[in-house]
Amino acid sequence: MPAQAYAGKECVCQLRRGICDQSCVQGMLDTPFYIACLRLVGRRCVVVGGGSVGLEKAEGLLACGGEVTLIAPEAEPELQEYAREGSIRWAQRGYAGPEDLEGVFMVIAATDDTDVNIAVYGDAERRAMLVNVVDVPPLCNFILPAIVRTGPLAIAISTAGASPALAKRMKREIEGQFGEPYARLAVLLNEVRGWAKGTLPTYQDRKEFFEGIVGGEPDPVALLREGDEQAVRELIARAQTAHALQVSRA
Structure with missing residues (x-):
């Protein structure tokens, strides 16, 4: 859900309270992110949303050893197959609230429901958890860079959420140069x-x-x-x- 869809909603950005006028999106570009690599092996990670973006995020977490739980009434066929083979746990329902985040290290919200995304962010923030609402930088306390990965080599490309399309172009160019x-x-x-x-x-x-x-x-x-x-x-x-x-x- 693009950040513009949140205009006029009550702002849940940590830095501002009130009605969202999107100024917080611009403000994020002025604050540098602390870049880190996370070890996810054995850690519980939740993906809310079973569409193509949820699939992408779940596969990224699985590739790094995360224990993935998908929360979604419906899911892409690939996600259903991961659930059948036991690679992920699938809670076949909508997001239920804070109880879905108990004992969880990281949550990624990838739904088309603005209210659900805001609820996930708020519940996670109150628990000091890592949370990312896809394509809505103000509702993230971490962002996911584009990654060039070959063996042990991983190169992260980030535009601080300003332009994922530009990050993808840079990824293609870097893949050709480094490998x-x-x-x-x-x-x-x-x-x-x-x-x-x-x-x-x-x-x-x-x-x-x-x-x-x-x-x-x-x-x-x-x-x-x-x-x-x-x-x-x-x-x-x-x-x-x-x-x-x-x-x-x-």
Whole structure:
């Protein structure tokens, strides 16, 4: 439901009370968001709304290990299949109120019912929960960026809710520029994190070790684009030898 649909409603934005004139939408652009990555494994997450957007949000939560409960009288066929196979729990009814949020870590409202979306937001806010009402930034205490994900590499693109369409365009462009070589390099560097922590005594030593590999010559990303992973492993091994020698001489 677009933010404009809330014009004239009682404003439930934390920053303002009264009749919504949409100025809070503009005000959000002046306040930076605190960017974080959440670990959802084993955490209860609720999606209210069983349409295509609810499907998208449920799949995103499932991909990160969240325990998903769908609340919706009807649901897309894919959501029904997830429920049949036990991947999600489906409460086949409308949103019932605060009791639906007991023990829940995060809730996403993706319905076409303005009053339901406002109720979800208000109930979640009173419980200091994470809540996102899709496409209504004033009714969110967190927003969902567009994500480019390849292996362990995840790049988030956000316009602070101003233009999801622009974020999607940027996602397409970034997918073309960054991808498998960067993800593979992340894996290779992770393989020597234990060695670095055990061998290089200070944060600065470890920083110089990793930055020397990533920003040095030959370029490890270029080597991986050429399919030469062995050359990258040899590059890392040489850096290990050089930094270990520096430590032994200190």
